[in-house]
Each structure stands twice: as structure tokens, then as C-alpha cells.
Amino acid sequence: MTTLSHRQTGDGSGSTTPEPSSAAAPTADADEVRDAVLDVARRAKVAARTLATATRGTKDAALLALADALVAATDEIVAANTQDVERGRASGTSPGLLDRLTLTPDRIVAIAAALRELAALPDPVGEVVRGSTLPNGLRLRQVRVPMGVVGMIYEARPNVTVDAAGLALKSGNAVILRGGSAAARSNEVIVSVLSRALLAQGLPGDAVQSIDSYGRAGAVALMHARGLVDLLVPRGGADLIQTVVRESTVPVVETGTGNCHVYVDASAQIDVALPILLNSKTQRTGVCNAAETLLVHADVADAFLPAALAALGAAGVVVHGDARTAALAPSGLTVIPATDEDWAREYLALEIAVGVVDDLDSAIEHIRTWTSGHTEAIVTRDLASSERFVAELDSAVIMVNASTRFTDGGQFGLGAEIGISTQKLHARGPMGLGELTTTKWIVNGEGQVRP
Amino acid sequence: MTTLSHRQTGDGSGSTTPEPSSAAAPTADADEVRDAVLDVARRAKVAARTLATATRGTKDAALLALADALVAATDEIVAANTQDVERGRASGTSPGLLDRLTLTPDRIVAIAAALRELAALPDPVGEVVRGSTLPNGLRLRQVRVPMGVVGMIYEARPNVTVDAAGLALKSGNAVILRGGSAAARSNEVIVSVLSRALLAQGLPGDAVQSIDSYGRAGAVALMHARGLVDLLVPRGGADLIQTVVRESTVPVVETGTGNCHVYVDASAQIDVALPILLNSKTQRTGVCNAAETLLVHADVADAFLPAALAALGAAGVVVHGDARTAALAPSGLTVIPATDEDWAREYLALEIAVGVVDDLDSAIEHIRTWTSGHTEAIVTRDLASSERFVAELDSAVIMVNASTRFTDGGQFGLGAEIGISTQKLHARGPMGLGELTTTKWIVNGEGQVRP
Known part of the structure; x- marks a missing residue:
């Protein structure tokens, strides 16, 4: 999802650099x-x-x-x-x-x-x-x-x-x-x-x-x-x-790619949606739980997007948007036309892709198409919307009226975090110490045999 | 661990045949x-x-x-x-x-x-x-x-x-x-x-x-x-x-190889050990939870092995044994000298490898060396021995005074069994329906953002 060479995972503890594989060339065969x-x-x-x-x-x-x-x-x-x-x-x-x-x-x-x-x-x-x-x-x-x-x-x-x-x-x-x-x-x-x-x-x-x-x-x-x-x-x-x-033939747990979405539903309150958007996108950018895409229901786009785009712009965020987003941009704010590459992109930077969707179905379909399965947030006052968003999206964490930035072992109260798993086997979402363990069955009897 | 072509896993539901890979040769590229x-x-x-x-x-x-x-x-x-x-x-x-x-x-x-x-x-x-x-x-x-x-x-x-x-x-x-x-x-x-x-x-x-x-x-x-x-x-x-x-690059859960051991400790009661041994080895042979090796503490070998070998022989079990085992065999019973291949072997048949060990340490060391990590059983009256056996062996299931044949989803009360995992990631031991699921975190708030 990213070709950036500077990136951080989790809460910044896993930042990485590209590996110059030739630097430690093996001398032995x-x-x-x-x-x-x-x-x-x-x-x-x-x-x-x-x-x-x-x-x-x-x-x-x-x-x-x-x-x-x-x-x-x-x-x-x-x-x-x-x-x-x-x-x-x-x-x-x-x-x-x-x-x-x-x-x-x-x-x-x-x-x-x-x-x-x-x-x-x-x-x-x-x-x-x-x-x-x-x-x-x-x-x-x-x-x-x-x-x-x-x-x-x-x-x-x-x-x-x-x-x-x-x-x-x-x-x-x-x-x-x-x-x-x-x-x-x-x-x-x-x-x-x-x-x-x-x-x-x-x-x-x-x-x-x-x-x-x-x-x-x-x-x-x-x-x-x-x-x-x-x-x-x-x-x-x-x-x-x-x-x-x-x-690997050794079992692997994959961590850390986060193309996270914030979806602002038709019923969202502007004063709830705006802080969640800004926090998700800008509170820290180089981390996997930062938002990379904003989707806005058409019914609330007129009321929400001009203010949201202005606030993103004021925070220094570069906006890639679809045509309906561009049409609602405040004067002076540049909206770069969003491509499929933008929908797929984990920017890990002050950049965001923004789209207007006709309904919840379109939002869910968009997220299913482009997500890395890390964290998605919905801002809504509608119970049915929140329940469908939770049930129908298949990501490690679903936030209802909360910032994507909460997907974190420390925030979840798990203590130390090894990483955030985006696969489904063994561990999903923030991995704590427990995820570095397996289990053993212990059976105590006094001579039982199987009939 | 096995080159046999007839084998069954779990409770016999997973029996298999070798795949003639040429039979379904692809016609398309x-x-x-x-x-x-x-x-x-x-x-x-x-x-x-x-x-x-x-x-x-x-x-x-x-x-x-x-x-x-x-x-x-x-x-x-x-x-x-x-x-x-x-x-x-x-x-x-x-x-x-x-x-x-x-x-x-x-x-x-x-x-x-x-x-x-x-x-x-x-x-x-x-x-x-x-x-x-x-x-x-x-x-x-x-x-x-x-x-x-x-x-x-x-x-x-x-x-x-x-x-x-x-x-x-x-x-x-x-x-x-x-x-x-x-x-x-x-x-x-x-x-x-x-x-x-x-x-x-x-x-x-x-x-x-x-x-x-x-x-x-x-x-x-x-x-x-x-x-x-x-x-x-x-x-x-x-x-x-x-x-x-x-x-595979898709995550895999490995199931079903069982080189299971029964260890008869110095303090074992003969009338408890013998039924456990016979049940583990002979109640059903082509299954992964059948015993393949018997280890006997030297202090109890004289009392236990002649009767045990006679009983195995009477049940039609071919015995591969070390020199001390052979020396205790009842007359008329052939003990084939056990090789490393026998200690490693998952017979899945009426065959067993038998060894005499000097102490619990030697038994643990032997099992660590040769086990496939499925199920090990100890027969003992000594609390310290049972606790060490449980703590120091790293297999999916440890039985204390019970038959290895109990390692089974149905016996454990898990309902339907997908297989018995001998790996440590995601599932270990009998896998029930729960092991075909993952988890999703759902977080409900009312506008929380991360400070």
C-alpha cells in the first residue's frame, strides 16, 4: 500500500528504514x-x-x-x-x-x-x-x-x-x-x-x-x-x-499496514465529525492508525465538507478529492483529483483522499474495495447505520463515533504492544504480550481409558 | 514422521490417500x-x-x-x-x-x-x-x-x-x-x-x-x-x-502428526499403567492420538515390562525395543532392536517402540528429542513427577494418568473437530468450530479523540 521509505507502525515504536540488503553481504556460503x-x-x-x-x-x-x-x-x-x-x-x-x-x-x-x-x-x-x-x-x-x-x-x-x-x-x-x-x-x-x-x-x-x-x-x-x-x-x-x-515456512504474524477510513454518515453531527476527522488524520501522521481516506454521505456533504476541507487545509493537509468534493472546496483550497492510487494509498503524511458517497452501501463498498483491514470509523447518530457498519465491514477494528487513533495496545489497555495485526490468524488488531503465547492442554485423570 | 500411505487423523474422520498428482494434470496453462x-x-x-x-x-x-x-x-x-x-x-x-x-x-x-x-x-x-x-x-x-x-x-x-x-x-x-x-x-x-x-x-x-x-x-x-x-x-x-x-503464502494451520508417548514413572501402579498403555496403543491404531512409544522408568521396569510386553504381544503389537527392554521380554516374544527411526516413527499400526529410562529427566529428554508435539502421557503417583512432566514438555496436550486417545475435539467437549493442530499459532490441540473464526474489535464512543 505504500512506497514511502519513512514509515512508522503502531504508536511510532516501529519506524523503519529501507534495508540496504547489500550492506551486510554474507561472506560465508x-x-x-x-x-x-x-x-x-x-x-x-x-x-x-x-x-x-x-x-x-x-x-x-x-x-x-x-x-x-x-x-x-x-x-x-x-x-x-x-x-x-x-x-x-x-x-x-x-x-x-x-x-x-x-x-x-x-x-x-x-x-x-x-x-x-x-x-x-x-x-x-x-x-x-x-x-x-x-x-x-x-x-x-x-x-x-x-x-x-x-x-x-x-x-x-x-x-x-x-x-x-x-x-x-x-x-x-x-x-x-x-x-x-x-x-x-x-x-x-x-x-x-x-x-x-x-x-x-x-x-x-x-x-x-x-x-x-x-x-x-x-x-x-x-x-x-x-x-x-x-x-x-x-x-x-x-x-x-x-x-x-x-x-517463510515458519508461521508469521503480519503487522502494520493501515489504510484507515473515516465515514461521516448522513446523520452525523458536524461538531462530532470534525474533531474525529482531524484527530484521525493529523494528531500523528506517520502511524498505521492514522486515517488516510474520508468518505462523506451526500446528504451531509454540503454542511460538512466546506468546513472540513478548510480545517484540513488549515492543518496543512493536502487533499485529493473526487469531483463532488472539489465542488465543495472553499475558495483558495486546491483539491487534487483523486485517483485509484489515492484510494489505495497509505499516505502516512499530511495528505488525505476525500470522496462523497450516495449512501451507506456505497461507503461500505468503497471501504471493502480499498481497505487494508486495519481500522474504520463511522460518525453517525443512526443506530441502524452504526450496526450495519460494524457488521458488514471486515476490518480488525471498527470505531463508532471515535478517532481511528485509538487502535493501539496501550489505549486498549493491553499494556505493551508488539504490533497491530491485520491478518486474521492467531491475533487481530493490537497484539499484547498474550499474543506471544500459545496454549497447552493439561488433562488430569486417575487411570481413565477410552471405551 | 511417516511414510505410510494409509493414515487417519483425529478420530478417523480425516483418513487420507496419497495424491497421484499427475492424474489431474492441468490442461490450461x-x-x-x-x-x-x-x-x-x-x-x-x-x-x-x-x-x-x-x-x-x-x-x-x-x-x-x-x-x-x-x-x-x-x-x-x-x-x-x-x-x-x-x-x-x-x-x-x-x-x-x-x-x-x-x-x-x-x-x-x-x-x-x-x-x-x-x-x-x-x-x-x-x-x-x-x-x-x-x-x-x-x-x-x-x-x-x-x-x-x-x-x-x-x-x-x-x-x-x-x-x-x-x-x-x-x-x-x-x-x-x-x-x-x-x-x-x-x-x-x-x-x-x-x-x-x-x-x-x-x-x-x-x-x-x-x-x-x-x-x-x-x-x-x-x-x-x-x-x-x-x-x-x-x-x-x-x-x-x-x-x-x-x-503457501496464505496462513496455514497444520494438523495431525502424532508421535505420542506413554511414560510409566517409577511410582506408577501397574494396574493403572497397563490399561492406559494398551488403550493408548491398541484401542485404535490408525489415528494421530494413538501412542507410538512407551518409556519405562528403570525402577519399575522389572515389575511392569514383562507383563506389558506380554499384553502388547497378545494384542498383536510388534515391539521395537532397546536392549533393556529385550532383556525383560517374556520368552517367545520377539523384540526387534529399536533404531532412531523407530523413536521418530508414527507407526499408525500395531507396532510400538519401547525404551527403559534411568529417570524422569531421561524420559523428558527422549520425548523432547523425538516428539511431534501432539500428546504425551505420564502414569505416576508422584506429584512432583507429574508437575515436571506437565511443565517441561512442550506438546499440545499432556495427559496425567489418562490415555493419549482422549486428545480429541469430541472427547474434550468441543463438538465437531476440524483437526488436531500441532503448531502453536492460532490453534493448538483439538480444533473446534471456534478455531475457524477470528475476532473483530468494536469500539463505541460519543466523539472521543486522542489527546
């Missing part, structure tokens, strides 16, 4: 790389066994220790990061990307603070999801357990390295990290600091490993390590995610 | 096939919208109508099936496979009865999974909704065609079926009967479609229809499942 990555995965699997039975107390103490270790290693991390930043500057990386790549002592303090916040969250492991006693007396429990080994493939921001390690540890998983080569030196030092801190806590150092040094062939080996890696989470741009989806 | 299958998928997606909002009453009435239609079409179905059976006989298909392929009027009555049983089950759609009111007043609900379009790739048994269509309909999904070419004529007639019966009920005929006529290229196109197909469930032998896992 593909078989050697594969064997090395499988060895990493085997060690992760062994480490995962220890983590799976670690108590919350042990895991939380380790999270606090990791936070302390990162702050204590500030000089070492900043020195390594400076090398990455200088290499990036020399190769013409944009100032925005360089900024996201840069670690300062203050930023390391903030990254450490996020680990401490994880320690304060409930432990998803051990939760009894379902349970019953069967007629034959067998006691059945379905209990939440860690996935085991989680792979994360992401791009340039080195804070994701810490974030992913913390989420994995809290949920009892070992993690294999494959970060962007632009942050290779930073990640190497960070992973080494985290691994040593885990060992000092009596936990396996192999619980956090990096395969950055194996380059692209290493990432491919990770994607094929079915049976050793239980879940792969790509975090980054659309190209990265599509590559992982296409190449 | 790959692009044409792909376009045709994508068109099928697009029509399924449209049909899925109607099913998604169909009430339980509508779906259950349709299930009963499908059952009636199948029985009414008995002559037509049997005639088509006779062609398949004769073709199979002419090409040297084994009597066992021919039997599973064969439809008789009685079998059609039984297949129809299974549809009527589905109608009696609760509807998973609409269940509120979680919900809360946020501090800002937003009302949040996570509601179970259909997946949308489910693909099923399976092998020769034509009853699976009806079974899959019924499960999909009950859970509000459209289904695209790709059956084995050995049952092509039977499936063609069955799908036509089901589709017409749906239309007569006012439901879309495209809710049940077959792509059998597109051969192997059609199956490949289905596996790549990401965005149109929401879930792919392969049902069949290990080769089929691995092919689907390897080739």
Missing part, C-alpha cells in the same frame, strides 16, 4: 550460514525451556537488571552507535533516518524505562483460558504457555532490539533478532549487554541472540527454521513484511 | 488456472459476506437442508462415486483405500447425519471474547467473527467434502475445496448438490466451491491467494501437509 543460524535457533530452543518455567518474579527481576545494564553500558553503546551513524551519514542516509538511528544517553534512559514498565505488567503465562471436568472425571485445563522461540525481523531503529528482547523475556520466550544492517554495530553491543545481564541473573544468555552478522542469507535461514522457530514477527515497511510472508 | 482460481476466491469472498451476517437460525436450517439434499441425491452421488471407484480399481488402488473412497446409500445417510449434528452445536460467531469500558468512556468489545474464506486441501475421502462444507457453513465461512483426484467425480456431484441446496435456502451457492478441475496448478494458486483466502487447512498425510506449509 549459504549452507554455512544456514547451519550457523540453525545452531543459533537450537540454542534458543534450549534457552526457551528455562524461560518457559521461569516465574514472573525471576523474569521481572531480569527485566530490571537488563534496564540497569543498558544504562551502565551507555558509553559503550553510544560509541558503537556513533559508528553506525557516521557510516549512515557517509552513505547519504536522510537526516530523519539518521535521527531515528541515533542513540544518546537520554534515549538509552528512555529505552531502559520501557523495560521497567514491562516488569510492571501482568505475566500472560499460566493464565487458564478454559477448563472443565468431563463426564468421565477427567479434569481439563487449557493454559497459556510461551511460544518458545520467537524471531523478529526488523529495520534500522536500535530501540526495537531492546523492545523485542523485553517483550520476549516477559512472555517467557527466547528471541532471535535480525535487525537492519544500518544499526549493526549498535545492535551487536546491545545484544551483548543484554545477554551478559541475563547470564548474571542466572538466566540463559542464549535467550537473546542476534543473527545480524549472517546478512540476508541468515534472515532466509531464519524464515525456514520451521520446527525450531515458533513464530516470526516482521516489523517494518510493506516490502519487508511481504518478503517475510512470501519466504 | 498456469496463468489461466491462476486467474480462474482467483475468480473462484473472489466469488467466495462475496459469498462470505452474506454468511458472516447470517443468523444461527439461517445457518442451521441450511445445514438440515444440505443433509436432506444429499440423501435425496443418493443415486446421483453413488453413480458418480462408482466411476471413481472403478477408475481406482483399474489403476490398482488398494482394497483399503477403495473402501474409504466408496459411498453407499448407508454411508450417505451417515454423512447427512453429521451435518444435522453440526446444526445442534452452538454458533461460535458473535461470542464476546473480552470487553471493557476505558477510562475515557470508550466501550470496547472483542467479538468472534468468521474467518471469511477458508481453503481445505485434502485427499481421497469424499465424506471430507461434506464435512468441510458443513464446518465452514456453521462457522459462517465460505469454503474452497481441493480434494483428491481419486474422488473427483464424487466431489463434483457432492459440491453441486450442496451448492444448489444453499441457493434454495436463499444463501449464496458460491459459499461452497471446488477447484478440483484445475489440478495441481489450481492448488498452488489457492496456496498463493493471500488476501482472498484467510486460512488454509491441509488434511491428509505428512507429504501433503508439508507441501502446503512450504508453498
Whole structure:
């Protein structure tokens, strides 16, 4: 949906840069790389066994220790990061990307603070999801357990390295990290600091490993390590995610593409619709839960659109609109004719596509055609409209009279967010720590056999 | 784990035959096939919208109508099936496979009865999974909704065609079926009967479609229809499942490989252990929840193994054992030396691998090494042993003092079973109708925006 190279997912924690795949060209041949990555995965699997039975107390103490270790290693991390930043500057990386790549002592303090916040969250492991006693007396429990080994493939921001390690540890998983080569030196030092801190806590150092040094062939080996890696989470741009989806035999959860819609129904109050539109579009633009398209019912277009377009214009938003929208634009505001590419586009910027629709059916049809299945909002006072919008659209989140920007693990009260799933398997919408777990059935009897 | 061509999954409903991939060689070129299958998928997606909002009453009435239609079409179905059976006989298909392929009027009555049983089950759609009111007043609900379009790739048994269509309909999904070419004529007639019966009920005929006529290229196109197909469930032998896992970009749930273990702990009572062993191994052999390996703690081996081996022998079970097992065999019973291949093997037959272990650690280590992650049972009186076995093994189901044969959707009270998932994403262990659904978040507000 996007060809932009600067994008952020979720609440901005997953911003990404395009991966210069040649920068970390493998020196070993593909078989050697594969064997090395499988060895990493085997060690992760062994480490995962220890983590799976670690108590919350042990895991939380380790999270606090990791936070302390990162702050204590500030000089070492900043020195390594400076090398990455200088290499990036020399190769013409944009100032925005360089900024996201840069670690300062203050930023390391903030990254450490996020680990401490994880320690304060409930432990998803051990939760009894379902349970019953069967007629034959067998006691059945379905209990939440860690996935085991989680792979994360992401791009340039080195804070994701810490974030992913913390989420994995809290949920009892070992993690294999494959970060962007632009942050290779930073990640190497960070992973080494985290691994040593885990060992000092009596936990396996192999619980956090990096395969950055194996380059692209290493990432491919990770994607094929079915049976050793239980879940792969790509975090980054659309190209990265599509590559992982296409190449992996390991199960993948896809996150983060948001072509979100705001639909203003015939019965909408202007003073409710306008703040929702502006908040959805402009409160933060580079995020997947920002609105990208506005659809307005024809009956309310005359009353709503002139003011809405003026407000968007005043906020610096570039408007791509259909002919009916253009006809209602206040003088002086340019409406660029909207093309199919605009309806499909995740701008992630101060741009919006605007269309007038004849009725709710047309709005639903438009959204079905162009949505990425993330979040859609309706503004309405009509109960039947709201119920049809909720029932007939097949997106992860449907907002009724609320901003699309609320689709967020933190806002939903799920605690830390791994990403926002736009697929239907396993997790849909904001993914919390629980989505890094699976379940195990435990059955207790006293000798029952099947007749 | 198996190279056997006769195997059954779950409770015997998913028995399979190897697919002669050349039998349905595509006549059109790959692009044409792909376009045709994508068109099928697009029509399924449209049909899925109607099913998604169909009430339980509508779906259950349709299930009963499908059952009636199948029985009414008995002559037509049997005639088509006779062609398949004769073709199979002419090409040297084994009597066992021919039997599973064969439809008789009685079998059609039984297949129809299974549809009527589905109608009696609760509807998973609409269940509120979680919900809360946020501090800002937003009302949040996570509601179970259909997946949308489910693909099923399976092998020769034509009853699976009806079974899959019924499960999909009950859970509000459209289904695209790709059956084995050995049952092509039977499936063609069955799908036509089901589709017409749906239309007569006012439901879309495209809710049940077959792509059998597109051969192997059609199956490949289905596996790549990401965005149109929401879930792919392969049902069949290990080769089929691995092919689907390897080739698909559509999310897959893997089912059915069961190298299940029974471990008899030092403290086990002989009169509890023996019935569990015999039930797990012999109550039914061609199913994934049958035991394939017995491990016995050395302290109880002298007391347990002679009787256990004699009982297995009396039940006609071929024993592959290690040296300590062989030394305890009653005279006259042959113990074939067990190799690594035996520890890995899913016999699905009256065969078992037997080993003596020094302690619980060795038993856990053995199971970790060789299991397919389906079901493991411990027989013990020791609480600490049972707790370690439960906590340290990473399989879908752990039985304490109960037969492995209880791992079954029906036995667990989940109603109809789609299969038994041995992967960790989305579903683990017996999959009921709920596992053919995803969730949608619905958020109701009155104009809330994000500060």
C-alpha cells in the first residue's frame, strides 16, 4: 500500500528504514550460514525451556537488571552507535533516518524505562483460558504457555532490539533478532549487554541472540527454521513484511499496514465529525492508525465538507478529492483529483483522499474495495447505520463515533504492544504480550481409558 | 514422521490417500488456472459476506437442508462415486483405500447425519471474547467473527467434502475445496448438490466451491491467494501437509502428526499403567492420538515390562525395543532392536517402540528429542513427577494418568473437530468450530479523540 521509505507502525515504536540488503553481504556460503543460524535457533530452543518455567518474579527481576545494564553500558553503546551513524551519514542516509538511528544517553534512559514498565505488567503465562471436568472425571485445563522461540525481523531503529528482547523475556520466550544492517554495530553491543545481564541473573544468555552478522542469507535461514522457530514477527515497511510472508515456512504474524477510513454518515453531527476527522488524520501522521481516506454521505456533504476541507487545509493537509468534493472546496483550497492510487494509498503524511458517497452501501463498498483491514470509523447518530457498519465491514477494528487513533495496545489497555495485526490468524488488531503465547492442554485423570 | 500411505487423523474422520498428482494434470496453462482460481476466491469472498451476517437460525436450517439434499441425491452421488471407484480399481488402488473412497446409500445417510449434528452445536460467531469500558468512556468489545474464506486441501475421502462444507457453513465461512483426484467425480456431484441446496435456502451457492478441475496448478494458486483466502487447512498425510506449509503464502494451520508417548514413572501402579498403555496403543491404531512409544522408568521396569510386553504381544503389537527392554521380554516374544527411526516413527499400526529410562529427566529428554508435539502421557503417583512432566514438555496436550486417545475435539467437549493442530499459532490441540473464526474489535464512543 505504500512506497514511502519513512514509515512508522503502531504508536511510532516501529519506524523503519529501507534495508540496504547489500550492506551486510554474507561472506560465508549459504549452507554455512544456514547451519550457523540453525545452531543459533537450537540454542534458543534450549534457552526457551528455562524461560518457559521461569516465574514472573525471576523474569521481572531480569527485566530490571537488563534496564540497569543498558544504562551502565551507555558509553559503550553510544560509541558503537556513533559508528553506525557516521557510516549512515557517509552513505547519504536522510537526516530523519539518521535521527531515528541515533542513540544518546537520554534515549538509552528512555529505552531502559520501557523495560521497567514491562516488569510492571501482568505475566500472560499460566493464565487458564478454559477448563472443565468431563463426564468421565477427567479434569481439563487449557493454559497459556510461551511460544518458545520467537524471531523478529526488523529495520534500522536500535530501540526495537531492546523492545523485542523485553517483550520476549516477559512472555517467557527466547528471541532471535535480525535487525537492519544500518544499526549493526549498535545492535551487536546491545545484544551483548543484554545477554551478559541475563547470564548474571542466572538466566540463559542464549535467550537473546542476534543473527545480524549472517546478512540476508541468515534472515532466509531464519524464515525456514520451521520446527525450531515458533513464530516470526516482521516489523517494518510493506516490502519487508511481504518478503517475510512470501519466504517463510515458519508461521508469521503480519503487522502494520493501515489504510484507515473515516465515514461521516448522513446523520452525523458536524461538531462530532470534525474533531474525529482531524484527530484521525493529523494528531500523528506517520502511524498505521492514522486515517488516510474520508468518505462523506451526500446528504451531509454540503454542511460538512466546506468546513472540513478548510480545517484540513488549515492543518496543512493536502487533499485529493473526487469531483463532488472539489465542488465543495472553499475558495483558495486546491483539491487534487483523486485517483485509484489515492484510494489505495497509505499516505502516512499530511495528505488525505476525500470522496462523497450516495449512501451507506456505497461507503461500505468503497471501504471493502480499498481497505487494508486495519481500522474504520463511522460518525453517525443512526443506530441502524452504526450496526450495519460494524457488521458488514471486515476490518480488525471498527470505531463508532471515535478517532481511528485509538487502535493501539496501550489505549486498549493491553499494556505493551508488539504490533497491530491485520491478518486474521492467531491475533487481530493490537497484539499484547498474550499474543506471544500459545496454549497447552493439561488433562488430569486417575487411570481413565477410552471405551 | 511417516511414510505410510494409509493414515487417519483425529478420530478417523480425516483418513487420507496419497495424491497421484499427475492424474489431474492441468490442461490450461498456469496463468489461466491462476486467474480462474482467483475468480473462484473472489466469488467466495462475496459469498462470505452474506454468511458472516447470517443468523444461527439461517445457518442451521441450511445445514438440515444440505443433509436432506444429499440423501435425496443418493443415486446421483453413488453413480458418480462408482466411476471413481472403478477408475481406482483399474489403476490398482488398494482394497483399503477403495473402501474409504466408496459411498453407499448407508454411508450417505451417515454423512447427512453429521451435518444435522453440526446444526445442534452452538454458533461460535458473535461470542464476546473480552470487553471493557476505558477510562475515557470508550466501550470496547472483542467479538468472534468468521474467518471469511477458508481453503481445505485434502485427499481421497469424499465424506471430507461434506464435512468441510458443513464446518465452514456453521462457522459462517465460505469454503474452497481441493480434494483428491481419486474422488473427483464424487466431489463434483457432492459440491453441486450442496451448492444448489444453499441457493434454495436463499444463501449464496458460491459459499461452497471446488477447484478440483484445475489440478495441481489450481492448488498452488489457492496456496498463493493471500488476501482472498484467510486460512488454509491441509488434511491428509505428512507429504501433503508439508507441501502446503512450504508453498503457501496464505496462513496455514497444520494438523495431525502424532508421535505420542506413554511414560510409566517409577511410582506408577501397574494396574493403572497397563490399561492406559494398551488403550493408548491398541484401542485404535490408525489415528494421530494413538501412542507410538512407551518409556519405562528403570525402577519399575522389572515389575511392569514383562507383563506389558506380554499384553502388547497378545494384542498383536510388534515391539521395537532397546536392549533393556529385550532383556525383560517374556520368552517367545520377539523384540526387534529399536533404531532412531523407530523413536521418530508414527507407526499408525500395531507396532510400538519401547525404551527403559534411568529417570524422569531421561524420559523428558527422549520425548523432547523425538516428539511431534501432539500428546504425551505420564502414569505416576508422584506429584512432583507429574508437575515436571506437565511443565517441561512442550506438546499440545499432556495427559496425567489418562490415555493419549482422549486428545480429541469430541472427547474434550468441543463438538465437531476440524483437526488436531500441532503448531502453536492460532490453534493448538483439538480444533473446534471456534478455531475457524477470528475476532473483530468494536469500539463505541460519543466523539472521543486522542489527546
